[in-house]
Amino acid sequence: MNIVRSFVTLLSVALASAAAAQESFELERLQLDPAARGSLVVGDGEVAPAGTVRGVAAFDRQHRSLVTRGDDLLGRRDDRGWAAVVEDRDTLRLTLDYVVLPRVELYGRVNFVMNQGEGLQAASSGFGATSFGLRLGALQQASGAPFNLALAGEFFAPWGTRSIFAKPANPAGLFRLELGRDFGKNTVGVEGGYYLTDEQLVGSRTVGSEIRYGVVLARKGVIRPELSYRGAVGVDGERGPAYGEVLAGLRFNIGPVEVFGLGGPGIFNRYGTPQWRALAGFALRFERQEKAEEPAPAPEPAPAAAPPPPPPADPCAPGQAHTPDQCPDLDDDGDGVANRDDECPSEQGLAELKGCAAKDGDGDGVPDHQDKCPAEAGSADNEGCPRVVVEKEAKKVELREKVQFDTGKATIKPESAGLLDEIAKVLAEHAEITRVVIEGHSDSSGGAALNKRLSQARADAVLKALVERGIAKERLSAKGFGPSRPIASNDTPEGREANRRVEISIAQSE
Numbered sequence: 001m002n003i004v005r006s007f008v009t010l011l012s013v014a015l016a017s018a019a020a021a022q023e024s025f026e027l028e029r030l031q032l033d034p035a036a037r038g039s040l041v042v043g044d045g046e047v048a049p050a051g052t053v054r055g056v057a058a059f060d061r062q063h064r065s066l067v068t069r070g071d072d073l074l075g076r077r078d079d080r081g082w083a084a085v086v087e088d089r090d091t092l093r094l095t096l097d098y099v100v101l102p103r104v105e106l107y108g109r110v111n112f113v114m115n116q117g118e119g120l121q122a123a124s125s126g127f128g129a130t131s132f133g134l135r136l137g138a139l140q141q142a143s144g145a146p147f148n149l150a151l152a153g154e155f156f157a158p159w160g161t162r163s164i165f166a167k168p169a170n171p172a173g174l175f176r177l178e179l180g181r182d183f184g185k186n187t188v189g190v191e192g193g194y195y196l197t198d199e200q201l202v203g204s205r206t207v208g209s210e211i212r213y214g215v216v217l218a219r220k221g222v223i224r225p226e227l228s229y230r231g232a233v234g235v236d237g238e239r240g241p242a243y244g245e246v247l248a249g250l251r252f253n254i255g256p257v258e259v260f261g262l263g264g265p266g267i268f269n270r271y272g273t274p275q276w277r278a279l280a281g282f283a284l285r286f287e288r289q290e291k292a293e294e295p296a297p298a299p300e301p302a303p304a305a306a307p308p309p310p311p312p313a314d315p316c317a318p319g320q321a322h323t324p325d326q327c328p329d330l331d332d333d334g335d336g337v338a339n340r341d342d343e344c345p346s347e348q349g350l351a352e353l354k355g356c357a358a359k360d361g362d363g364d365g366v367p368d369h370q371d372k373c374p375a376e377a378g379s380a381d382n383e384g385c386p387r388v389v390v391e392k393e394a395k396k397v398e399l400r401e402k403v404q405f406d407t408g409k410a411t412i413k414p415e416s417a418g419l420l421d422e423i424a425k426v427l428a429e430h431a432e433i434t435r436v437v438i439e440g441h442s443d444s445s446g447g448a449a450l451n452k453r454l455s456q457a458r459a460d461a462v463l464k465a466l467v468e469r470g471i472a473k474e475r476l477s478a479k480g481f482g483p484s485r486p487i488a489s490n491d492t493p494e495g496r497e498a499n500r501r502v503e504i505s506i507a508q509s510e
Contacts, residue, residue: 025165025167025168025169025200025207025271026128026165026167026168026272027065027066027086027089027164027166027271027272028091028111028128028129028166028272029232029243029245029272029273030060030230030245030277031109031131032056032058032093032095032109034054034056034095034096034097034105034107034109034133034135035047035048035052035054035097035099035105035107035135036054036056036283038180038182038187038189038216038220039187039189039216039218039226039228039249040226040228040247040249040251040260040262041214041216041228041230041247041249041262042189042190042191042214042215042216042228042230043135043150043152043176043178043180043189043191044148044178044179044180044181044187044188044189044190044191044216044218045137045138045139045140045147045148045149045150045178045179045180046137046140046141046142046148046150046180046182047099047104047105047135047136047137047140047148047150048097048099048105048287049099049102049287050099050100050101050102050103050288051099051287051288052097052098052099052285052286052287052288053096053097053098053099053285053286054095054096054097054098054283054284054286055094055095055096055097055283055284056093056094056095056096056097056281056282056283057092057094057281057282057283058092058093058095058260058280058281058282059090059091059092059093059279059280059281060089060090060091060092060093060277060278060279061088061089061277061278061279062086062088062089062090062091062274062276062277063087063088063274063275063276063277064086064087064088064274064275065086065089065266065272065273065274065275066085066086066165066271066272086116086117086165087117088115088116088117089113089115089116089274090113090114090115090116091112091113091114091128092111092112092114093109093111093279093281094109094110094111094112095107095108095109096108102137103136103137103138103140104134104136104137105134105135105136105137106132106133107132107133107134107135108130108131108132108133109129109130109131109132109133110127110128110129111127111128111130111166112125112126112127113125113126113127113128113161113164113166124164125161125164126163126164126166127159127160127161127166128160128161128164128166129156129159129160129166129168130156130157130159130160131154131155131156131157131174132154132155132157133152133153133154133155133174134152134153134154135150135151135152135178136150136151136152137149137150138150138151141181141182146181147179147180147181148178148179148180148181148182149177149178149179150177150178151176151177151178152174152175152176152177152193153173153174153175153176154174154175154176155171155172155173156168156172156173156197157171158170158171169198169200170198170200171197172195172196172197173195173196173197174193174194174195174196174212175193175194175196176191176193177191177192177193178190178191179191182220185219185220185221186217186218186219186220187216187217187218187219187220188216188217189215189216189218190213190214190215190216191213191214191215192211192212192213192214193211193212193213194209194210194211195209195210195211195212195232196209197209199236206236206238207234207236207238207242207271208234208235208236209234209235210232210233210234210235210236210242210243211232211233211235212230212231212232212243213230213231213232213233214228214229214230214231215228215229216228216229221253222252222253223250223251223252223253224250224251224252225248225249225250225251226248226249226250226251227246227247227248227249228246228247228248228249229244229245229246229247230243230244230245230247231243231244231245231267232244241267241268241270242268242270243268243270243272243273244266244267244268244273245264245265245266245267245273245274245277246264246267247262247263247264247277248262248263248264249261249263250262256284256285256286257282257283257284258282258283258284258285259280259281259282260280260281260282260283261278261279261280262277262278262279262280263277263278263279264276264277265277315327316330324339324342324345324346325339327339332345332346333345333346333347333348333349335347335348335349335355336351337351337354337355341354341355342354342355343355343356344356344357350369352369353369361374363377373385373386385400386400386422388400388419388422388423388425388426389426390426390430390433390506395505395506396503396504396505396506397423397426397427397433397436397504397505397506399419399423399502399503401419402416402501402502403416403419403420403458403462403501405458405461408454409454410454410457410458410461411461412461412462412465420462420465420466420469421469423466423504424466424469424470424471427466427471427475428470428471432509433506433508433509434508434509435474435475435476435477435506435507435508435509436475436476436477436504436505436507437477437478437479437504437505437507438459438462438463438466438476438477438478438479438502438503438504439478439479439480439481439485439502439503439504439505440454440455440456440457440458440459440462440478440479440480440481440502441455441481441482441483441485441486441487441499441500441501441502441503442454442455442482442483442499442500443483443486443490443495443496443499443500444483444486444490444496444499445490445496448482448483449482451482451483452480452481452482452483452484453480454480454482455480455481455482456478456479456480457480458480458502459478459479459480459502460478462478462502463476463477463478477507483499486499487499487501
């Protein structure tokens with residue numbers, strides 16, 4: 001059922017008086033998109049660059065945008081029984097859009113009804129709907145987002161000419177969400193919004209707030225065809241489909257100037273839905289021109305390039321200074337160990353010491369790496385260890401090697417000559433030892449008297465050998481103890497071997 005069926009009553013009132021009061025409502029349902037980045041009538045969420053200004057002037061012809069059941073003023077109706085309250089309507093549409101800041105857009109719209117034919121109006125022209133809006137670009141594909149998204153709010157002022165159905169009865173607001181995406185030169189856009197206004201009576205019908213929506217498929221470029229659908233669904237008063245138009249358009253850009261045309265049929269017999277619409281107009285767009293930077297002065301001609309320096313000399317060539325690390329394959333100190341393996345590359349050394357020189361910490365002539373006693377001076381034939389050590393607290397001169405004698409005799413074997421030399425050396429170095437006793441000891445084999453005589457003879461032989469090596473005789477005395485002072489058991493060969501010995505005790509020292 002058409003929501004304006006009650007206009008039959010208005011027709012009868014008009015016959016009585018042409019100046020009778022008319023219903024106060026806005027007949028126009030279509031708005032042009034102010035920025036028209038993607039479409040003329042459906043927002044796609046794209047916001048122009050900051051500083052962009054776009055002005056539009058369009059001529060809009062609507063046919064039968066308000067109909068009712070029954071006859072018109074001349075007694076006419078169409079084949080379906082509908083009579084036109086507004087047969088034809090010509091409207092001049094003006095729009096101004098300005099992007100004041102990045103992603104912030106302000107716009108305003110005003111309509112002027114130039115002519116309206118065959119209706120109840122006392123006047124056929126006058127100002128129509130006026131609105132002001134704000135659009136915010138939340139996401140922009142040009143900035144890397146996957147799609148364009150914008151939020152918009154618009155205020156509709158209750159201004160206009162009532163007699164030509166161009167004055168809203170109440171202020172209204174439209175809150176809109178726009179979404180779109182470019183696929184190369186093709187654009188898809190969709191918008192949806194809530195049109196908020198007070199309920200009002202139009203004839204016998206109650207109308208009010210509604211949901212408005214639109215969808216568009218368009219192409220960008222110099223020539224820009226598009227196909228869109230705009231509709232509305234009532235949510236207050238009479239609910240359900242309230243408006244719908246299918247519109248095809250074509251736009252042609254020439255620099256800042258755009259000319260366009262748009263047209264198509266209406267879908268429902270609801271107020272503001274024309275049987276068909278044709279619209280043509282032009283737009284001017286001005287974008288802020290960024291001030292061109294002053295060109296940089298031409299650079300001074302570069303001086304002639306100097307010839308390349310000669311390649312650096314090979315540091316490892318003969319006669320060239322270098323560090324061992326620079327030439328790891330060379331042997332700078334000539335010790336047979338390459339620099340890479342030489343821990344002392346600047347001094348000759350031994351391969352077994354990784355190229356470092358041998359050290360003799362105790363000064364005994366035996367290098368530390370071969371010296372079994374590196375902290376004590378010793379003899380080379382004893383692997384660097386001393387065979388004679390003075391132990392003053394124990395009051396003895398310890399012999400770490402035995403004086404060897406011929407079996408059963410007091411004759412010193414030649415292999416003990418080195419030991420005797422070392423004993424003499426130690427006594428000579430320790431002049432504070434003024435008297436020592438050379439003690440001879442034997443095992444228990446044989447007679448005790450014989451063993452005592454043998455031990456005395458062996459002690460005397462050692463005394464004599466030391467005197468021959470420069471030790472003053474008055475510093476020496478010899479005494480044989482025989483088997484009376486064993487240091488091991490005489491029951492084993494090893495024990496008896498240990499008991500046959502010469503010891504030197506310190507009798508007097510300063």
